[in-house]
Every structure is written in structure tokens, then in C-alpha cells.
Amino acid sequence: xxxxxxxxxxxxxxxxxxxxxxxxxxxxxxxxxNEAGGIGLVWRVKPGRFYAALDKLEHMEYLSLxxxxxxxxxxxxxxxxxxxxxxxxxxxxxxxxxxxxELRQDFVAKLYFATDVDPxxxxxxxxxxxxxxxxxxxxxxEELPSAIGFERQVLxxxxxxxQFVREWLQDSAPxxxxxxxxxxx
Amino acid sequence: xxxxxxxxxxxxxxxxxxxxxxxxxxxxxxxxxNEAGGIGLVWRVKPGRFYAALDKLEHMEYLSLxxxxxxxxxxxxxxxxxxxxxxxxxxxxxxxxxxxxELRQDFVAKLYFATDVDPxxxxxxxxxxxxxxxxxxxxxxEELPSAIGFERQVLxxxxxxxQFVREWLQDSAPxxxxxxxxxxx
DNA sequence: GGCCGCATGTAATCTGTTACATGATTCT
DNA sequence: AGAATCATGTAACAGATTACATGCGGCC
Numbered sequence: 001x002x003x004x005x006x007x008x009x010x011x012x013x014x015x016x017x018x019x020x021x022x023x024x025x026x027x028x029x030x031x032x033x034n035e036a037g038g039i040g041l042v043w044r045v046k047p048g049r050f051y052a053a054l055d056k057l058e059h060m061e062y063l064s065l066x067x068x069x070x071x072x073x074x075x076x077x078x079x080x081x082x083x084x085x086x087x088x089x090x091x092x093x094x095x096x097x098x099x100x101x102e103l104r105q106d107f108v109a110k111l112y113f114a115t116d117v118d119p120x121x122x123x124x125x126x127x128x129x130x131x132x133x134x135x136x137x138x139x140x141x142e143e144l145p146s147a148i149g150f151e152r153q154v155l156x157x158x159x160x161x162x163q164f165v166r167e168w169l170q171d172s173a174p175x176x177x178x179x180x181x182x183x184x185x
Numbered sequence: 186x187x188x189x190x191x192x193x194x195x196x197x198x199x200x201x202x203x204x205x206x207x208x209x210x211x212x213x214x215x216x217x218x219n220e221a222g223g224i225g226l227v228w229r230v231k232p233g234r235f236y237a238a239l240d241k242l243e244h245m246e247y248l249s250l251x252x253x254x255x256x257x258x259x260x261x262x263x264x265x266x267x268x269x270x271x272x273x274x275x276x277x278x279x280x281x282x283x284x285x286x287e288l289r290q291d292f293v294a295k296l297y298f299a300t301d302v303d304p305x306x307x308x309x310x311x312x313x314x315x316x317x318x319x320x321x322x323x324x325x326x327e328e329l330p331s332a333i334g335f336e337r338q339v340l341x342x343x344x345x346x347x348q349f350v351r352e353w354l355q356d357s358a359p360x361x362x363x364x365x366x367x368x369x370x
Numbered sequence: 371g372g373c374c375g376c377a378t379g380t381a382a383t384c385t386g387t388t389a390c391a392t393g394a395t396t397c398t
Numbered sequence: 399a400g401a402a403t404c405a406t407g408t409a410a411c412a413g414a415t416t417a418c419a420t421g422c423g424g425c426c
Contacts, residue, residue, distance in 0.1 A: 008413095027377045037336040049414065051379055074377050074422055104286065108342060112335050150297050151222040153360075157293060157353060164349035168342060175338075212405045234386065236407055259394055259405050 010106065012053050013092045014039060016062060016085050017113045023080035025068065026054055042108045054079060062088055093121050096129035100136065100158075100165055111176060119177040126173040133169060137162040195291065197238050198277045199224060201247060201270055202298045208265035210253065211239055227293045239264060247273055278306050281314035285321065285343075285350055296361060304362040311358040318354060322347040 018029060018039070030050055034040035054077075057063040062085030068076040081089070093113060097106045107129065114122050140162065144155045203214060203224070215235055219225040239262075242248040247270030253261040266274070278298060282291045292314065299307050325347065329340045 025377080026379095030377095037332075037334060041336060041339050046415070047379075048381095048416075051377095052414095055379095072376095072423080076377070101286075101289065104342065104346070108339060111338060147222075149222060151226060153296060153357065154226050154293060156357075157289065160349055160353050161289070164345055168345050172338065172341075210405080211407095215405095231387070232407075233388080236405095237386090240407095257395075257404095261405070 011043070011045065011049065012057055012062075013089060014043060014109050014112075015050075015053055015057060016081060016089045016092075017109075017116065019063060019079050020081045020086065020089055021116065023066070023078050025076035025078045026051055027076070039109060039112050042105055042112075057085070061085075090117070090121065093117055094124050094128070096125065096132045098132075100133070100161060103165060111172070114176045122177040123173075126169060126176060130166065130169050130173070133162060133166050137166060196228070196230065196234070197242055197247075198274060199228060199294050199297075200235075200238055200242060201266060201274045201277075202294075202301065204248060204264050205266045205271065205274055206301065208251075208263050210261035210263045211236055212261070224294060224297050227290055227297075242270070246270075275302070275306065278302055279309050279313070281310065281317045283317075285318070285346060288350060296357070299361045307362040308358075311354060311361060315351065315354050315358070318347060318351050322351060 015029070018024070018032070024032075030045070030047065032038065033045060033050075054063070058065050058079065061082055063079045064082050066078045066080070068078045070076070093110055097103055110125060137159065140155055140158045144152070144159060147155050200214070203209070203217070209217075215230070215232065217223065218230060218235075239248070243250050243264065246267055248264045249267050251263045251265070253263045255261070278295055282288055295310060322344065325340055325343045329337070329344060332340050
């Protein structure tokens with residue numbers, strides 16, 4: 001059995017998504033990470049963590065590794081995604097984030113890969129995320145009327161935040177799934 | 186010289202604010218922390234971290250320590266705030282949070298202490314936080330017109346988020362400073 | 371020769387979490 | 399006697415950050 005821990009990976013899924021586009025070695029990937037308009041806009045990473053994550057993904061067999069030697073450059077470790085990795089990535093893409101505070105990084109990262117997957121994957125993601133968001137909102141709004149003082153202020157903050165999230169999700173959903181996918185998995 | 190590191194304290198300031206109300210020992214404070222309607226709504230803490238923080242504040246001389254022995258209970262460490270601690274707390278209260286993502290915990294924690302301080306402290310806090318928020322918003326809105334693709338989606342998210350924050354701040358400001366303070370420092 | 375870029379990491383440190391340790395007293 | 403509550407932590411681990419280590423090749 002290949003190891004499949006459901007640990008809090010987070011960063012690892014982003015790596016998986018990038019390597020999925022085409023096989024690449026670490027250094028190049030790290031350079032691209034911070035390119036203008038890229039994932040670096042919402043997610044910072046530094047060499048230590050970065051290489052450790054690649055290593056981890058390879059041990060989990062979500063990535064396979066090919067050593068590439070060349071005259072003009074040092075030995076490279078070229079990674080490509082495996083079938084298990086592909087599966088894990090797509091599962092991640094379909095899964096809504098479990099809390100509002102994870103939207104700005106995790107959810108937006110998923111959005112970054114919108115053009116890489118079948119539009120239906122994004123439709124499902126947005127639909128499930130919106131449902132979750134509405135449930136959170138309902139729960140908070142139910143508590144609000146009986147809340148006083150500090151609790152009321154906190155719940156008011158949450159209601160407003162969730163309303164912003166809901167509206168942003170509603171407005172972004174059509175655009176995200178209308179984009180034609182580069183490849184259809 | 187008493188040590189005054191400007192480290193990322195965060196939790197420590199909340200402790201300072203609670204102990205400032207009246208001298209108290211750790212166990213009681215920890216119990217109160219999670220009471221309904223209290224700071225536990227936005228900030229979770231566990232014994233390990235909690236006692237470590239008290240220790241740290243005492244070494245920084247923001248808290249002073251009195252041992253209290255009793256027949257009916259084990260030895261207690263009763264903490265009270267020092268002049269340096271009082272100063273540090275009020276500085277913290279006046280200081281806006283440096284990023285939007287710190288509003289839900291750090292800023293709301295400051296709000297929790299609104300009734301403990303002079304209304305002018307809260308006025309200053311809200312005024313400075315609103316200015317910061319408007320500056321962030323201006324900066325993002327300036328970048329938005331030239332942004333395309335993923336970058337545009339990210340910036341749109343941020344604009345909406347900052348608008349929500351700005352409106353919440355505007356609506357909460359009057360209530361927060363209109364409340365009569367318990368004591369005027 | 372020395373420095374920069376490529377490409378890979380390691381080691382130390384910091385921060386926080388988890389789970390348990392200790393010992394006393396009061397309750398059943 | 400045994401369990402729960404009071405009151406204090408400690409020890410081990412997990413996770414991330416920071417800074418530095420290594421070595422090769424090409425450029426000035």
C-alpha cells in the first residue's frame with residue numbers, strides 16, 4: 001500500500017498542481033512561484049520548506065522523480081505527478097475549505113488552477129463552498145438575536161464577513177467555470 | 186533596565202488586559218477565559234501556552250507575582266499588572282493591527298477591552314485602524330485596473346474584503362467609544 | 371582569482387500543541 | 399476508598415522560519 005496520510009498538507013497541493021502542468025525541477029519551480037501574477041500573490045514559500053515539501057510528496061508517491069544530468073547545469077531532480085497525485089489533487093480541488101479564514105489562501109489557490117481542470121470541477125467546488133458558507137451564515141444569524149455585548153459584536157463581525165464571502169463566491173463562480181480548460185482530466 | 190522586547194506577543198496582551206482588571210491567579214483566569222461571552226469566542230488557549238505566557242510576562246516585569254497560601258486550596262500565584270505592563274497594554278490598545286487578516290483576532294480582542302479604557306483610546310484606535318484600512322484599499326484599487334487573470338481575481342477579493350472591513354469599522358466605531366469606561370487611566 | 375547564478379538542501383531555532391505529571395483537598 | 403476539582407506546570411513532539419552549507423560552472 002502506498003502511504004496516504006490525510007495530514008494538513010496545504011502547500012503540498014499547490015506544488016502538486018504546478019508540477020501537474022508539466023514535469024519540472026525544484027529550482028525552476030521555486031523561481032516561477034514568485035513570478036508576477038502567479039501563486040506567489042497569495043502564498044509565500046522559502047527554499048527550506050519548499051524542498052522539504054517536494055521530498056514529502058515524493059515519499060508519499062504523489063510525485064515521481066527523475067534525475068537529469070546536463071553539461072551546462074548541476075544535477076536536477078525532475079518531478080512529475082503520479083496517478084495517485086493526480087487523484088489527490090483533483091480531490092483537493094473539489095473540496096471546499098472548512099473555515100472562512102482559509103478562503104484567502106487555500107480557496108484562492110484552488111482558483112489559481114481553475115484553467116487547468118474541467119469546468120465541472122470548479123462548478124462543484126463553488127457550489128459546495130457556497131453551501132458551506134450559507135450554513136455558517138445561518139448558524140451565526142441564528143445566534144445573533146439573543147447575543148449581547150461583546151458576543152454580539154463578534155457575531156456581527158462574522159455575519160458581515162460571511163456575507164462578503166458569499167457575495168464574492170456568487171460573483172466569481174460563473175467566471176471561474178466559464179473559462180475553457182486547458183486539458184480535460 | 187527592565188527588558189522590553191517588542192516581540193510578537195499577541196496572546197500576552199490579552200492576559201495583560203484581563204489581569205489589569207484585578208489581580209488574579211492563573212487557574213481562575215484560565216477558567217474565566219472560556220466563559221460564555223468572553224474572549225474565548227475569538228481566542229483559544231490551552232494550559233501549556235497559557236502558563237508559559239504568564240511566566241514570560243512576569244520575567245518581562247509587566248506582571249508582578251504574589252504567592253498566596255490558603256488552607257482550602259493549593260498555593261496560588263497571584264499576578265497583578267505593573268506600571269510597565271499598564272503602559273504596554275495601553276500602547277497595544279492604541280495600535281492598529283498591521284494587516285487585514287489580524288482583525289478577527291487581534292483587533293476584536295482590543296474591542297473586548299473597550300469598556301475598560303478611556304473612550305478616547307478607542308476613538309484613536311478606530312481612527313487609526315480606519316486610516317490604515319483606507320490606505321490598503323487605495324493601494325489595491327490602484328493596482329486593480331491594470332491587473333488581469335488570476336491577479337485580478339486576487340485583487341478583487343482583497344478590495345471586497347477591505348470594503349467589508351471598512352464598513353464594519355465605520356459602523357462599530359461609535360458604539361465602541363460611546364460606552365462609558367469603567368475606569369479612566 | 372573572485373563572484374554570481376544554478377541547484378540542492380541542512381541545522382538551529384522558534385512557536386505552539388498534545389498529553390501527561392504532580393500533589394493537595396473536597397465530594398460521594 | 400475513589401473520584402473530581404484545584405492549581406501548577408513539564409516533556410515530547412510537530413511545524414515552520416532563518417540562516418547558512420555545498421558544489422559546480424561560467425563570467426568579469
